[in-house]
Amino acid sequence: MKVLMLCSMGMSTGMLCDRIKAAADAQGVELTIWAASEINARENVGEADIVLLGPQVKYIKDRIVDMVENKIPVMVIDMVAYGTMNGEKVFADVQACMEEWEHD
Amino acid sequence: MTEDQLEQICFELIAYAGSARSEYIGAIQAASAGRWDEAEAKVKDATEQFMQAHNAHQDLIRAEVEQPGAVPVRIALVHAEDQMASAESFKILGDLFFDLYRRMEREK
Numbered sequence: 001m002k003v004l005m006l007c008s009m010g011m012s013t014g015m016l017c018d019r020i021k022a023a024a025d026a027q028g029v030e031l032t033i034w035a036a037s038e039i040n041a042r043e044n045v046g047e048a049d050i051v052l053l054g055p056q057v058k059y060i061k062d063r064i065v066d067m068v069e070n071k072i073p074v075m076v077i078d079m080v081a082y083g084t085m086n087g088e089k090v091f092a093d094v095q096a097c098m099e100e101w102e103h104d
Numbered sequence: 105m106t107e108d109q110l111e112q113i114c115f116e117l118i119a120y121a122g123s124a125r126s127e128y129i130g131a132i133q134a135a136s137a138g139r140w141d142e143a144e145a146k147v148k149d150a151t152e153q154f155m156q157a158h159n160a161h162q163d164l165i166r167a168e169v170e171q172p173g174a175v176p177v178r179i180a181l182v183h184a185e186d187q188m189a190s191a192e193s194f195k196i197l198g199d200l201f202f203d204l205y206r207r208m209e210r211e212k
Contacts, residue, residue, distance in 0.1 A: 056123065057122075059130045079119050083115050
């Protein structure tokens with residue numbers, strides 16, 4: 001699974017990335033995750049199976065959905081999970097989102 | 105205050121203030137499309153979130169007042185502050201935009 005995280009600067013997201021990867025590793029799930037600033041979204045979305053948005057940039061969701069032509073899910077990260085850097089919660093949400101997407 | 109405690113507060117601030125900012129922007133987007141109920145709901149959420157950020161921020165100010173130098177200025181804190189300032193700007197601008205959009209609707 002390839003996960004792209006977008007936020008305004010890519011800093012806070014970078015640390016959360018590590019924790020999400022750790023959560024995936026702990027469950028034996030293969031995951032590639034990287035963070036980018038929303039400024040570089042276009043160059044990065046092509047590589048991803050799912051795009052996560054930090055709560056600071058949730059307002060760009062429609063723009064990203066258009067950018068990926070609705071071919072992959074775009075998920076806003078839960079604010080509390082983001083603020084507490086809860087990698088496990090975000091990873092669980094990612095899995096749930098992917099499952100729901102594949103059902104439709 | 106330990107580095108870890110400060111880091112945790114900064115991430116909370118970034119999350120809540122950043123989310124408030126995003127909701128204020130979303131409110132302007134909704135109002136622009138005439139979705140006024142949505143705009144109002146977003147402003148309400150944004151204000152709640154901003155208050156949470158504001159309260160966490162007050163803890164930092166209090167710590168610094170009680171012991172000057174207690175709060176080291178890290179880049180995460182700088183980013184948190186800029187998200188808070190940005191949220192406040194969008195709130196103020198949002199109110200002005202709402203007036204403008206309402207005026208446009210009346211004049212149609």
